[in-house]
Amino acid sequence: MGSTSLLEDKVVLITGSSGLLGSAMAKRFLKSGATVIANYSQTPPEYRWESSEKLECARIVSYCADVTVETEVEKMIKELSAQFGKIDVLVNNAFSGFSSDNAYTATWPDVERAMSVMVHGALNCVRSVIPVMKSNRGGKIINIGSTSLWELNSDHLSYMMAKGSLSAMSRSVARDFAEYNITSNVISPGLVWPHSRKRQPKYTRSEHVKRTPLGRLATPLDIANVALFMASPLSDFITGVELPVCGGLLMS
DSSP states (O other), X not given: XXXXXXXXXXXXXXXXXXXXXXXXXXXXXXXTTOXXXXXXXXXXXXXXXXGGGHHHHTTEEEEEOOTTSHHHHHHHHHHHHHHHXXXXXXXXXXXXXXXXXXXXXXOHHHHHHHHIIIIIHHHHHHHHHHHHHHHXXXXXXXXXXXXXXXXXXXXXXXXXXXXXXXXHHHHHHHHHHGGGTEEEEEEEEOOBTTTTTTTSTTSOHHHHHHHSTTSSOBOHHHHHHHHHHHHSGGGTTOOSOXXXXXXXXXXX
């Protein structure tokens, strides 16, 4: 099975597709044969296509829905499953941004804002897609986490609480729905340039590189490649895990 056919005939839904990670995953999945639904809530995703990529861009569908609103998610899943007959892969990638707060400065609305998108939004999508995957006798749920939980970065309380809750939810889903051949895993990127500039603004890019054993920062494509593996049949026997993609950062 070649990399260009790993996701042949698969239908993939990616939330938060307007960002760097979402767009990188969408293009990587398309190149691997998938039909991609690019979900967004405000800004439609804009992809630059080469002339040789016309076939890929014909298999992408943009869908506007706010993942924090349960009725909008239910409508999205219902319409998409009716149109395509199934949803094989869900990627929970919607993101509310990096916060700068700690247990003293954070307010509960700050925490709720982060949890609303990254946890409540993911839960809405999982809850709506589970019946579709059960009827299809299987499916894959991929949640985008963060190595911040192990790096113990300062002043990111709301963000880390949300990502920690997302990881816990992923493991619970993996346990509860394994009998239906539904897998649930977390991909936890380290520092992705330029996506992570706001995550640790006190460090310069060169300082970030020095902290990473492999000597460079991740690109969105690095994360997309791992997402491709997790979405493909190559990961069929993997569930309930959290995979850090950080160039060895957690060793330092």
